Amino acid sequence: MKKSNKKNKKIKDLEKQYKKVASKKIISLGIFAIVLLLILIFRTAWISLVKGADYKESAYNQQTSIRVISPKRGTIYDSTGKPLAISASVDTVSINPNLIDNKNKEKIAKALSEIFELDYDSVLEKVNSNASFKNIIKKVEQDKITKLQEWMKTNKISRGINIDSDSKRYYPYNNLASSLIGFCGTDNQGLYGIEYTYDSVLTGTSGRITTLKDVNSNAIPDENRSYIPEENGSDIILTIDYNLQSIAEKYLKQAVIENSCSRGGNVVMMDPKTGSILAMATYPDYNLNTPFEPYNSSLADTWDSLSQEEKSSKLMEVYKNRAVSDGYEPGSVFKILTATIGLEENITEADIAGDFYCEGVMHVGDRDIRCWKRTNPHGSQTLRQALQNSCNPAFMQLGARIGTRTLYKYYKALGLFDKSGANFYGESSGIFHKEADVSSVDLAVMSFGQRIAITPLQLITAVSAIVNNGTMMQPRIVKQITNPDTHVTQNIDPITVRQVISSETSATIRSMMKSVVTSGTGKYAAVEGYTIGGKTGTSEPTEQNSKQGYVASYIAIAPTENTQVVLLVTLYAPQGSSHEGGQIAAPVVSQILSEALPYLGIPSDNTSHSSNDNTQNLVGLPDVKGKSFAEAKSILDNAGFKVKIHNSSEDENAIVMDQTPKAGAALQNNAIVCIYDSDDTNLRTPVTIPNLKGLSLEDASEKLRDVGLNISYEGSGRVISQSPSYNTQIEEGSIIKIILKQLIKDVH
Numbered sequence: 001m002k003k004s005n006k007k008n009k010k011i012k013d014l015e016k017q018y019k020k021v022a023s024k025k026i027i028s029l030g031i032f033a034i035v036l037l038l039i040l041i042f043r044t045a046w047i048s049l050v051k052g053a054d055y056k057e058s059a060y061n062q063q064t065s066i067r068v069i070s071p072k073r074g075t076i077y078d079s080t081g082k083p084l085a086i087s088a089s090v091d092t093v094s095i096n097p098n099l100i101d102n103k104n105k106e107k108i109a110k111a112l113s114e115i116f117e118l119d120y121d122s123v124l125e126k127v128n129s130n131a132s133f134k135n136i137i138k139k140v141e142q143d144k145i146t147k148l149q150e151w152m153k154t155n156k157i158s159r160g161i162n163i164d165s166d167s168k169r170y171y172p173y174n175n176l177a178s179s180l181i182g183f184c185g186t187d188n189q190g191l192y193g194i195e196y197t198y199d200s201v202l203t204g205t206s207g208r209i210t211t212l213k214d215v216n217s218n219a220i221p222d223e224n225r226s227y228i229p230e231e232n233g234s235d236i237i238l239t240i241d242y243n244l245q246s247i248a249e250k251y252l253k254q255a256v257i258e259n260s261c262s263r264g265g266n267v268v269m270m271d272p273k274t275g276s277i278l279a280m281a282t283y284p285d286y287n288l289n290t291p292f293e294p295y296n297s298s299l300a301d302t303w304d305s306l307s308q309e310e311k312s313s314k315l316m317e318v319y320k321n322r323a324v325s326d327g328y329e330p331g332s333v334f335k336i337l338t339a340t341i342g343l344e345e346n347i348t349e350a351d352i353a354g355d356f357y358c359e360g361v362m363h364v365g366d367r368d369i370r371c372w373k374r375t376n377p378h379g380s381q382t383l384r385q386a387l388q389n390s391c392n393p394a395f396m397q398l399g400a401r402i403g404t405r406t407l408y409k410y411y412k413a414l415g416l417f418d419k420s421g422a423n424f425y426g427e428s429s430g431i432f433h434k435e436a437d438v439s440s441v442d443l444a445v446m447s448f449g450q451r452i453a454i455t456p457l458q459l460i461t462a463v464s465a466i467v468n469n470g471t472m473m474q475p476r477i478v479k480q481i482t483n484p485d486t487h488v489t490q491n492i493d494p495i496t497v498r499q500v501i502s503s504e505t506s507a508t509i510r511s512m513m514k515s516v517v518t519s520g521t522g523k524y525a526a527v528e529g530y531t532i533g534g535k536t537g538t539s540e541p542t543e544q545n546s547k548q549g550y551v552a553s554y555i556a557i558a559p560t561e562n563t564q565v566v567l568l569v570t571l572y573a574p575q576g577s578s579h580e581g582g583q584i585a586a587p588v589v590s591q592i593l594s595e596a597l598p599y600l601g602i603p604s605d606n607t608s609h610s611s612n613d614n615t616q617n618l619v620g621l622p623d624v625k626g627k628s629f630a631e632a633k634s635i636l637d638n639a640g641f642k643v644k645i646h647n648s649s650e651d652e653n654a655i656v657m658d659q660t661p662k663a664g665a666a667l668q669n670n671a672i673v674c675i676y677d678s679d680d681t682n683l684r685t686p687v688t689i690p691n692l693k694g695l696s697l698e699d700a701s702e703k704l705r706d707v708g709l710n711i712s713y714e715g716s717g718r719v720i721s722q723s724p725s726y727n728t729q730i731e732e733g734s735i736i737k738i739i740l741k742q743l744i745k746d747v748h
Contacts, residue, residue: 070166071204072484073188074233076181076195078242079276079479085181085195085288087167087188091145093136097129100160108157112136115147138186139168169195171288177245179282179321180477182425183291192319194236194477197425201481204233237480239276244269244596248279251591254725255571256283258693259584262549263572266323267592268456270566272464272557274494275422275473278565286318325426327453328570331539331581332390333555334449334459339387340466340509341410342398344501350508354380356394364396365441372538384512388520390536390582392448399447404438407446413500414462415472416454421495422475430454450539460568463555467510467533467563470501514560524586524720524741525556527593529604533557534589536582549573554585558593564602567592587721590739594714623663624656624675632656632675640669644708644733646676646683660684660733661710667735668701671710674733684731691726692719692738700738708732717742 070092076085093116100108109124116137126134145163152161169184182193190199207230248267256265269279286295294300295318303311320326342348348355360377361370371377371392378391386394399407411417416430431453433442445451457475465472474495481490513533516522522534537553553570557563569585569592578584597604619639624632629645630652636643647654654677661667676683687707692700700719701711712735721739724730 070164070188071206071230072167072232073169073184073204074202074235074484076202077235077237078245079237079239080241080243081237082242083172084177084238084242086170086172088170090138090166090168091140091142092138092164092166093140093145093148094162094164095127095134095136096132096160096162097127097134098132100127104155104157104160107155108161111148111151111155112161115144115151116140138166140166173242174287174289175285176242176249177240177280178285178288179319179323180240180280181288182319183288193321193425194238197423198236198478201236202233205231207231232483232485235482235484236478237482239271239278239476239479240280241278243599244279245281247592247595247599248281249283249285251588251723252281252569253283253285254723255569255584255588258576258725259552259571259578260575261571261573262575264322265569265571266456267570267588268323268460268568269592269596270460270464270475272468272473272563272566275461275464275476276479276494277475277477280321280323280477282320282322284318286315291315291319321424321426323456323570324420324424325428325455327428327431327455328551328572329452329539330449330454330459331537331551331553332392332448333463333535333537333553333568333581334452335387335390335395335447336463336466336509336513336535336555337410337414338395338398338402338407338447339383339512340501340505341402341407342383343508344410344505345402345406347401348383348398350384350512351382353382355383356381356386356391356397358386358389358391358393360393362393362396362444364444365439367441369393369396369441369444384515387512387535388516390521395448396444399443400440402447404435404443407443408432408435410500413472413498414465415497416458416462420457420461420475422477424457424475424477427457428455430458449537456568456570460555460566463557463568464566465497465500467506467513467557467566469503470499470506472497472500510557510560510563513557517556521582522554522556522586524582525554525589525593526715526741527558527590527597528714530558530593530597530602531560531605532589532593533560533563534586536580536586538580538582549575550579552579552581552583552585554581554589556589556593558597559602559605565593565596565600567596587739587741591721591723594739617669618666619669619671621659621661621663621665621667621671621673624659625663627656628653629656629675629677632659636673636675641667641671641673644672644674646674646685648677648680648683660731661735665735666712667710670705672705672708672733674731686729687732687734689722689724689726689728689730689736692722692736693726695719697738697740704736710735712737713740714738715740 073087075083075087077083105127106124109120109127112118113120113123118137123136126136148163167188169188171181180193182195183191184195185191188203190196190202195202207228248269252265252267264283267279267281268277270277284295292315294303299314343350357380358371358378360374361368369392372390378389381389381391381394411432417432419427419429442451461475474497476492476494478492480492510533513535514531517526517532517534521536525534526532534554534556539551541548541550549572551570551572552574553568556567558565567589569588571585574584576584622635622639624635629647633643633645656675657678658676660674685708687709689709690703690707692703695703696718697713704711710733717740719738720741723737
């Protein structure tokens, strides 16, 4: 009994102990369950409240495809409708990294880097990113796109790589108006010139397509799919004319090369009635399609040896539109303004005998200021004669009569202190002394255009106002903006700025400028059949800027009644035999206007006459194409020409396929005519044009005949210009045009 009680007690103790342990386990499990529940609640809250947006975005990115639709950049046209800057269709390659399988990532990165010649590590970084969209390369030509498509097909890659239509900027005429038009970067954003200043107009707005895709990259029909269409950029129509621009650039380049102008040159042509820029050329120029490459052979030879900073500096210099960005001392062309102010203020008249006197030198302040003709001074002069002679002392005397205050009033009215308001890239304004600080010496030299700085654009705008019956027009480079999608057109109408002088003063100045060409230092700018007015300019560098060199310039108006064209030619730091505007810039004016005025349909002055006998003894060249060589030679011999046969078959019965010069050309007796039996360029003989400057007509004709070239001439006297330029390679039998003028001993 006793043993049984002990046993029962032991069992009860064990049960009690078991229950106690069990109770602890239950409590522990309960606590664990509660903790786990709290963790789950916390985790759920963390995911939904804190990280929810991130996970939602990640899920959205994995299911979403975003494709950018690039707009077409607007076209830039000249005033006649020729496209100067166009956007052609190309492709852009992009990826959706979240849609690319991990096993394919390295393979895709390798293919993309090899096909498009990209850095593998950079491409791999994009492929491995968590982004929904990454650009790989823009502006891809079709041959490389075809390679990518073939690779994707071969490797069965159907998702994650996008090929989208894009556009690439092209410039059909390469260097034409390069400093004016500017160019775009790889992202189609304008970087310089018109491309930059009108970037917001030209660019347009990108479109976007957002779609949901399944695991196989197929689009899922979904009401959340969004499509935002692109808006193409607007087209811009400029005021410049392709043909006038080409004429200006041709003769500017020739002048810079022939006169070794170390700092180049520029030409601006303006319609004074509207302010429209008809041509704006700068040389050296560059190819707009390859703007980051060396722009001439000389620079190309040393390109690899230059530092990146030096390369950038060289390119930045040629990008500049110096006609609007660089101020310069205008020199004697500025005398037009001083004369205008003196006339308008009734301080002088054009033809008062003995109104001014030149002794060759004039003492002002603490120094002597000399006339360019100091050894044989001009003596007593009228204002007209002073302008014809470009006499510095006469204009110093006139400037002193006018005074600084009045001069500055007109300078402001003529826009010399301000930018034009025409939205040119990189435009700067004039640099003058503060009015209160102008000394007697400053006033004297300022009166003939020294120790001040204005841009060519400011000068031509001021002179245009003076000859436009005194009405100043704001320069205009864009005349129309058109939306190609809606066809809505915005006309940029001419803007009248103000009336600066009277029409009477304007007429007097035009008459005086005409005298400069007919009887003064500006004779070399004359154009047969037209009344041309002009003014020469030669500005010398200061002692502090002696390396800048001289600036030779010439400003011309045509015709002198009802002026329709104002032309400014500026040549910087000429290193040739002359640095004077009348000697080297005036002939360029004559060359440009000789072609520009007939093109513009401006009628010639029938009362004009010339000693030019160019029309005498000229014979029209017959058309011998399609005839046998024997027959062609007989016809040309009988017409008085010297025939050069280029017959690859040496068969007299062979047929003439081409001739140089072309049929219809007016040639002198014994001129050279080349005939060919094929278009093979190997039959053509290249000839180097000799330098004819300063020669008589007879000597120039003989020199050209000796090398197998023909001559066309205008005027009489000595050769002052030739086209094409000397040292140029040209085909045998071609015609070289020369302009002859009576040489003047001194042309300032």
